[in-house]
Amino acid sequence: MSVKxxxxxxxxxxxxxxxxxxxxxxxxxxVADLAGWLxxxxxxxxxxxxxxxxxxxxxxxxxxxxxxxxAGAREIAFFPPMTGG
Amino acid sequence: MSVKxxxxxxxxxxxxxxxxxxxxxxxxxxVADLAGWLxxxxxxxxxxxxxxxxxxxxxxxxxxxxxxxxAGAREIAFFPPMTGG
Amino acid sequence: MTTTDASCATCTPxxxxxxxxxxxxxxxxxxxxxxxDIGALASFTGLCRDEGGRLSALELEHYPGMAEAELGxxxxxxxxxxxxxxxxxxxxxxxxxxxxxxxxxxxxxxxxHAAFSGAEFMMDFLKTRAPFWKRxxxxxxxxxxxxxxxxxxxxxxxxxxx
Amino acid sequence: MTTTDASCATCTPxxxxxxxxxxxxxxxxxxxxxxxDIGALASFTGLCRDEGGRLSALELEHYPGMAEAELGxxxxxxxxxxxxxxxxxxxxxxxxxxxxxxxxxxxxxxxxHAAFSGAEFMMDFLKTRAPFWKRxxxxxxxxxxxxxxxxxxxxxxxxxxx
Numbered sequence: 001m002s003v004k005x006x007x008x009x010x011x012x013x014x015x016x017x018x019x020x021x022x023x024x025x026x027x028x029x030x031v032a033d034l035a036g037w038l039x040x041x042x043x044x045x046x047x048x049x050x051x052x053x054x055x056x057x058x059x060x061x062x063x064x065x066x067x068x069x070x071a072g073a074r075e076i077a078f079f080p081p082m083t084g085g
Numbered sequence: 086m087s088v089k090x091x092x093x094x095x096x097x098x099x100x101x102x103x104x105x106x107x108x109x110x111x112x113x114x115x116v117a118d119l120a121g122w123l124x125x126x127x128x129x130x131x132x133x134x135x136x137x138x139x140x141x142x143x144x145x146x147x148x149x150x151x152x153x154x155x156a157g158a159r160e161i162a163f164f165p166p167m168t169g170g
Numbered sequence: 171m172t173t174t175d176a177s178c179a180t181c182t183p184x185x186x187x188x189x190x191x192x193x194x195x196x197x198x199x200x201x202x203x204x205x206x207d208i209g210a211l212a213s214f215t216g217l218c219r220d221e222g223g224r225l226s227a228l229e230l231e232h233y234p235g236m237a238e239a240e241l242g243x244x245x246x247x248x249x250x251x252x253x254x255x256x257x258x259x260x261x262x263x264x265x266x267x268x269x270x271x272x273x274x275x276x277x278x279x280x281x282x283h284a285a286f287s288g289a290e291f292m293m294d295f296l297k298t299r300a301p302f303w304k305r306x307x308x309x310x311x312x313x314x315x316x317x318x319x320x321x322x323x324x325x326x327x328x329x330x331x332x
Numbered sequence: 333m334t335t336t337d338a339s340c341a342t343c344t345p346x347x348x349x350x351x352x353x354x355x356x357x358x359x360x361x362x363x364x365x366x367x368x369d370i371g372a373l374a375s376f377t378g379l380c381r382d383e384g385g386r387l388s389a390l391e392l393e394h395y396p397g398m399a400e401a402e403l404g405x406x407x408x409x410x411x412x413x414x415x416x417x418x419x420x421x422x423x424x425x426x427x428x429x430x431x432x433x434x435x436x437x438x439x440x441x442x443x444x445h446a447a448f449s450g451a452e453f454m455m456d457f458l459k460t461r462a463p464f465w466k467r468x469x470x471x472x473x474x475x476x477x478x479x480x481x482x483x484x485x486x487x488x489x490x491x492x493x494x
Contacts, residue, residue: 009393009465010478061398063461077395077463081481084392084423084464085282085378085435085455094231094303095316146236148299162233162301166319169230169261169302170216170273170293170444195357198377206382206430212451213375215360219442220368268368280381282455283488289374290448326445 001026003070005038007048008079011055014048024070031057032066034076048078056081086111088155090123092133093164096140099133109155116142117151119161133163141166181278183245183257187237189264192274201256201278208255212285213276214293220268226309228317230263230272233301237261244295248277251291252284259292261302294326343440345407345419349399351426354436363418363440370417374447375438376455382430388471390479392425392434395463399423406457410439413453414446421454423464456488 006019028037032052039049049055057064058077070076091104113122117137124134134140142149143162155161184197194213202208218228241259249257256278266272273296277288298319306314346359356375364370380390403421411419418440428434435458439450460481468476 006395008395008463009467058395058398058463061395061401063402077398079395079463080465080478082460082463083466083479083481084394084462085459085485091233093233093301094305143233143236143301146233146239148240162236164233164301165303165316167298167301168304168317168319169232169300170297170323193357194360194375195355198356202379202431204431206380206385208379208431209381211375211377211379213356213373213377214444214448215373215375216444217364217370217373218368219371223368269364269366269370282376282378282452286376286448286452286455290444293444293448 001071003073004075005034006075006077008077010080011048011078015044029069029071030066031059031064031068031070031076034070035066035078038078054081055079086156088158089160090119091160091162093162095165096133096163100129114154114156115151116144116149116153116155116161119155120151120163123163139166140164181249181254181256183242183249183259185238185241185245186260187232187234187241188260188262191262191271192260194274194276197258197260197274197276201258201276205255207280208278209280210282210285211256211276211278212282212289213274214289215271216273216293218266218268218270218272220309221306224308225268225306225314226311227265227267227307228272229265229305229307229313230261231303231305232261232263236301240300241296244292244299247295248288248291252277252279252288254279254284254288257288257292259296261296261300263302265307291330294323294330297323298327343411343416343418345404345411345421347400347403347407348422349394349396349403350422350424353424353433354422356436356438359420359422359436359438363420363438367417369442370440371442372444372447373418373438373440374444374451375436376451377433378435378455380428380430380432380434383468386470387430387468387476388473389427389429389469390434391427391467391469391475392423393465393467394423394425398463402462403458406454406461409457410450410453414439414441414450416441416446416450419450419454421458423458423462425464427469453492456485456492459485460489 258276279285304317420438441447466479
């Protein structure tokens with residue numbers, strides 16, 4: 001399954017990309033699985049996900065929890081806790 | 086003791102005056118005494134003070150309670166509960 | 171007319187009682203001009219409603235002198251409760267048509283909770299303590315009755331002292 | 333960009349994410365133009381502080397698309413909780429200097445408590461849910477760190493569900 005992944009703020013800076021399209025293996029079922037799989041892709045990813053519980057995720061513009069299934073997602077986002085307002 | 090008395094809203098309308106200067110007798114000590122003394126001055130005053138507990142008072146631009154002494158007051162006001170804002 | 175209150179260390183409350191309309195943008199600009207310490211501005215505007223088409227206007231009577239003094243005291247209390255860096259209270263009097271402004275309160279602070287609380291406190295106290303009275307003018311051309319004080323307003327004020 | 337929400341029976345929330353500044357008076361005018369059913373308008377403006385002279389600017393990054401969607405959802409929740417007759421949320425992005433506006437929320441209702449609560453609820457939820465991130469630019473010319481999320485903001489949001 002090919003999916004667009006987007007990064008924001010220091011997650012984006014650490015990974016060094018704003019977005020990429022990846023094809024995670026079939027055993028990557030949840031958002032947490034995906035974060036773990038990404039963390040293994042290299043130093044920059046490991047740095048971005050060094051505290052995986054602090055990184056937030058959204059699927060198709062909606063906040064999701066780590067145990068949410070990624071099946072059917074068009075766009076998955078990873079970002080730090082929000083500091084707008 | 087001569088004192089200026091001012092009226093607002095329906096208290097003013099019922100009495101038919103915006104202000105007057107009166108000289109209440111020495112046994113009129115509190116705001117409540119003054120309201121009672123005014124109520125005896127005629128029909129229009131009796132009407133204004135028919136529910137004395139609903140009429141509010143101020144001395145020299147500060148809210149006061151019925152048992153407040155009027156000695157030394159320059160201006161005493163009577164008015165209905167406020168409805169601004 | 172401007173009243174200052176010594177208890178407000180970092181702000182000078184602006185208190186005005188006026189017949190003319192006010193301009194919220196101008197008041198905010200005056201409050202924040204050249205300052206970089208205000209992170210939060212909460213404002214409240216009270217407007218005249220037509221009450222389902224029944225009213226042609228509200229007539230606002232006030233007690234000159236006491237109205238300014240009372241708003242100044244309420245502003246002083248707000249400034250003692252929260253770390254406000256600016257406070258504005260403007261109340262109109264005279265004939266006010268549906269859709270027109272009646273009252274404006276602005277509270278500034280470095281953080282939003284203080285700004286919101288300061289503005290809401292000002293409104294709750296102003297409603298029950300500031301010497302203003304509303305009379306209804308009806309679309310039929312008659313002058314209606316004086317608006318009665320609402321128990322809900324006393325309750326709103328009481329919660330600040332609970 | 334304007335998002336409408338079906339749950340808001342009497343108002344169409346105005347949601348905008350923009351680089352340009354906003355004009356609070358114009359937004360209030362657009363909301364209340366030709367209407368006589370709005371008795372209360374509460375607004376909140378969040379501004380950039382210089383943090384005691386340390387900051388030259390805040391840089392606001394956002395997630396295009398999701399920012400609008402999330403603000404629309406928060407507005408829909410506010411409109412379900414209180415009888416709001418108008419709701420505006422505008423959030424800027426890009427480089428914002430001390431003293432400049434960052435965010436504007438306006439909530440209208442026939443009564444003041446709903447207006448205040450609607451505006452404060454919007455701000456509390458927006459702070460913790462809208463996908464915006466602030467980075468500090470220092471007066472020394474350096475780019476400082478990303479602003480960390482405050483526990484106080486989570487607590488502010490949590491009280492609405494307590």
